[in-house]
Amino acid sequence: MTEPTLTIEKASKDRGKLRVLSDVDLTVAAGERVALLGHNGAGKSTLIKTVLGLTPLSGGAIRVGGAQPGSAAARRATAFLPESVSFHPALTGREQLTLFARLDGAAADVAGLLDRVGLSEAMDRRIGTYSKGMRQRLGLAQVLLGRPVVALLDEPTSGLDPVSRQDLYAIIDELAAQGTAVLIASHALTEVEARTDRIAILRQGIKVADDTLANLSQAAGLPIRLRVRASGDADALAQQTGGRRINGASVEILCSPAQKMDALRRIAAMGDAVADVDMTPPRLEDLYRHYAKETVQ
Numbered sequence: 001m002t003e004p005t006l007t008i009e010k011a012s013k014d015r016g017k018l019r020v021l022s023d024v025d026l027t028v029a030a031g032e033r034v035a036l037l038g039h040n041g042a043g044k045s046t047l048i049k050t051v052l053g054l055t056p057l058s059g060g061a062i063r064v065g066g067a068q069p070g071s072a073a074a075r076r077a078t079a080f081l082p083e084s085v086s087f088h089p090a091l092t093g094r095e096q097l098t099l100f101a102r103l104d105g106a107a108a109d110v111a112g113l114l115d116r117v118g119l120s121e122a123m124d125r126r127i128g129t130y131s132k133g134m135r136q137r138l139g140l141a142q143v144l145l146g147r148p149v150v151a152l153l154d155e156p157t158s159g160l161d162p163v164s165r166q167d168l169y170a171i172i173d174e175l176a177a178q179g180t181a182v183l184i185a186s187h188a189l190t191e192v193e194a195r196t197d198r199i200a201i202l203r204q205g206i207k208v209a210d211d212t213l214a215n216l217s218q219a220a221g222l223p224i225r226l227r228v229r230a231s232g233d234a235d236a237l238a239q240q241t242g243g244r245r246i247n248g249a250s251v252e253i254l255c256s257p258a259q260k261m262d263a264l265r266r267i268a269a270m271g272d273a274v275a276d277v278d279m280t281p282p283r284l285e286d287l288y289r290h291y292a293k294e295t296v297q
């Protein structure tokens with residue numbers, strides 16, 4: 001097996017008396033998109049800063065493409081998109097990106113990149129006139145510029161409209177498809193649920209979950225919700241199924257994955273008394289609540 005592109009081993013960070021990261025292990029392989037979740041103050045930004053080499057670890061080790069954080073090799077390999085990216089307001093988007101390309105020493109198709117992030121119309125306007133979403137897009141163009149080995153994105157969609165969010169994730173998918181290891185710190189659970197391969201959750205500096213959504217879901221053992229709409233008397237249906245009436249016509253039944261098929265068979269056997277059935281597996285929001293609140297052993 002090839003070594004993961006980003007390897008974090010037993011990372012600890014103390015700030016004064018406060019331990020803000022505690023023995024965190026996390027790896028991101030080439031082409032993988034990992035979401036880093038946690039409440040405010042859980043340690044997500046601190047972890048990103050240690051990967052960038054902006055703040056030293058108190059214990060443990062990090063390797064970025066085999067290099068030490070902060071080293072020239074690691075800096076070359078890493079791209080970072082902060083939550084609120086800022087550029088020189090007097091430069092145009094094209095000038096700013098050309099400047100970055102020169103600093104990078106890379107021959108880049110600047111206009112092509114700006115077009116890719118949806119800034120072709122605005123590339124010759126001063127950045128001072130850009131909206132937050134346009135600055136974020138420019139930041140993403142900068143990330144794409146270096147063809148990074150590791151990309152660290154901190155709340156990349158904050159303040160973006162729904163279409164811009166979709167665009168941004170499409171570009172993140174491309175980054176991953178070209179082999180970049182992508183770590184996304186986010187509070188936007190619905191988005192990362194659909195657009196990442198693995199979910200890591202920090203709680204007070206401790207990693208409390210790190211797996212695919214399906215595996216986390218199974219390990220948490222959270223119930224599946226079956227919502228059954230009655231053709232006639234919802235109260236009678238609730239009594240028959242052992243469910244709970246949630247409005248005038250529908251009954252909700254909670255069951256484990258193992259009980260699901262039995263429950264469905266029982267509902268099907270009720271024939272015309274049932275008008276419709278919806279099934280909802282646990283969402284990332286439920287899992288997040290479960291793992292982020294769970295007492296750590």
Ligand SMILES: Nc1ncnc2c1ncn2[C@@H]1O[C@H](COP(=O)(O)OP(=O)(O)OP(=O)(O)O)[C@@H](O)[C@H]1O
Nearest residue numbers: 015018020038039040041042043044045046047187
């Ligand atoms: N420069 C600093 N000096 C002292 N304490 C800090 C510093 N930066 C962060 N902290 C503390 O470290 C802990 C983790 O903060 P961090 O910013 O990493 O959390 P986060 O998960 O990124 O939160 P958010 O979701 O609010 O961005 C918090 O208790 C915070 O107060």
